[in-house]
Amino acid sequence: MKNYFIISLLCMLSLTMQAQKIYSKNGSISFFSKTSMENISASSNQALCVLDQSAGNLQFSVLIKSFVFKKALMQEHFNENYMESNQFPKASYKGQITDISKVNFSKDGNYSVATTGELTMHGVTQKINSPGTIVIKAGKISANADFSVLLADYKITVPKLAENNISKSIDIKINVALDQKM
Amino acid sequence: MYKKISFLFIFAIICSKQILAQDSTDLMNLLEKEIGPNEADQTNYTTATFKTTRLINGHSVENVGKGVMDVKISHRFGKINGGAYEFFGLDNASMRLGIDYGITRYLMVGIGRNTFEKTFDAFFKLKILRQSNGKRRMPFTISYVPTIALKTIKSQDPNRKNYLSSNLFFTHQLLIGRKFSDNTSLQLMPTFIHRNLVQLIADPNDLLSIGIGGRQKLSKRISINAEYYYQIPGYKIPGTTDCFSIGFDIETGGHVFQLHFTNSQGMSERSFIAETKGNWGKGDVLFGFNISRVFTIGKNK
Numbered sequence A: 001m002k003n004y005f006i007i008s009l010l011c012m013l014s015l016t017m018q019a020q021k022i023y024s025k026n027g028s029i030s031f032f033s034k035t036s037m038e039n040i041s042a043s044s045n046q047a048l049c050v051l052d053q054s055a056g057n058l059q060f061s062v063l064i065k066s067f068v069f070k071k072a073l074m075q076e077h078f079n080e081n082y083m084e085s086n087q088f089p090k091a092s093y094k095g096q097i098t099d100i101s102k103v104n105f106s107k108d109g110n111y112s113v114a115t116t117g118e119l120t121m122h123g124v125t126q127k128i129n130s131p132g133t134i135v136i137k138a139g140k141i142s143a144n145a146d147f148s149v150l151l152a153d154y155k156i157t158v159p160k161l162a163e164n165n166i167s168k169s170i171d172i173k174i175n176v177a178l179d180q181k182m
Numbered sequence B: 001m002y003k004k005i006s007f008l009f010i011f012a013i014i015c016s017k018q019i020l021a022q023d024s025t026d027l028m029n030l031l032e033k034e035i036g037p038n039e040a041d042q043t044n045y046t047t048a049t050f051k052t053t054r055l056i057n058g059h060s061v062e063n064v065g066k067g068v069m070d071v072k073i074s075h076r077f078g079k080i081n082g083g084a085y086e087f088f089g090l091d092n093a094s095m096r097l098g099i100d101y102g103i104t105r106y107l108m109v110g111i112g113r114n115t116f117e118k119t120f121d122a123f124f125k126l127k128i129l130r131q132s133n134g135k136r137r138m139p140f141t142i143s144y145v146p147t148i149a150l151k152t153i154k155s156q157d158p159n160r161k162n163y164l165s166s167n168l169f170f171t172h173q174l175l176i177g178r179k180f181s182d183n184t185s186l187q188l189m190p191t192f193i194h195r196n197l198v199q200l201i202a203d204p205n206d207l208l209s210i211g212i213g214g215r216q217k218l219s220k221r222i223s224i225n226a227e228y229y230y231q232i233p234g235y236k237i238p239g240t241t242d243c244f245s246i247g248f249d250i251e252t253g254g255h256v257f258q259l260h261f262t263n264s265q266g267m268s269e270r271s272f273i274a275e276t277k278g279n280w281g282k283g284d285v286l287f288g289f290n291i292s293r294v295f296t297i298g299k300n301k
Helices: A002-017 A072-082 B002-023 B027-035 B084-089 B269-274
Strands: A021-034 A039-052 A057-063 A090-097 A109-121 A124-137 A140-150 A169-177 B043-045 B068-079 B093-102 B107-114 B119-129 B132-134 B141-151 B168-179 B184-195 B206-217 B222-231 B243-252 B255-262 B286-296
Touching (some): A021 B027, B141 B269
Antiparallel strands (some): A039 A057, A090 A109, B168 B184, B206 B222
């Protein structure tokens, strides 16, 4: 009889311990297109990012219109002609850090991790696997990743006239300080 | 008894854990429940109502971005009904060379020089309201554009003393535009024009008109535009016609090409709105184009 009580208590304890979730409302995402003609870059610091520390579930969401370019006209064309942000206002990622157990959240260090998930933008969802880094410094957790995507995979078409100015493969850089607890 | 209760207790906890585990797979939903969706507290301003700052002859509600210089080269050829002898008007060209600059996101200035009556013009365009949805909703974009024009062509009348003020023209326009969908935009342009000097005593100095214009996109980078200015009877120069223009916008990266047909040779507000003589019905139609090239000088934002 006592055993049952102890087991149920343990269950309750485990309930409160599991599912520590951390998030950020202002993650930074930037992307780069490098060609011999011209280098184009833009960034947003309004990405939503949430990580389940125990299960390794990881999600991002960013408004396409929050990306800022150096040239105002490029920003307009990016929204209007390439990403069609009225129709597809968000880009989102849903995935997992597969080796989250490697990360000791209470110890400072750079932990290289592997992620696997699905990236949705411009109405197209593609599987994406990328290495990333979890950095823990003085109790603060941040996540970084660099990867690249092909425009063609997401049905983003570049007209012939702009073909030499826009790279077919776009490098994406993510840097998020997961400083909020849920 | 105890055994039963404890057993149920454990069962309930296991069940609740499973439910929790299910929920936690969609973290974003959980997060949005907690802090509200990403876009709820944001105002989404409408952009690209028109492809460039001019509809055809007149202004659109678009401004150039901050720190952006827009060089505009515009041509109007002669009347098409001049026939093959005049090469359908291409023998005669009148042009406007202009430079626009964005001081802020909502204020731009511009100057230009027109072949037509050797006219200089200058304007500023102030965005008063921006069409938006989301947190702040606004159905229209409204801009105010005052223009001053100076005619510098030598007077035909040698007996008359010519004051500088005699050659000045003032135009005030309100542009009320709305982007109805990604492809369709319309705008209304109530316009007031003041001329310091008029030809006849009976001619009015103050002219009123209302313009209507719009664009329909044919593809991502090509649109068809039309623009019509209705002059209010009693507030127009007798013998003039209303200006109607129709054309295409073709956008290629930093350039916008506008190709059009119009019944006005002048390109400053006072000439195409108030002094158009051409009649579409009689074939007094001119071919013309505007080329816009933007250069980014300052920083965006």
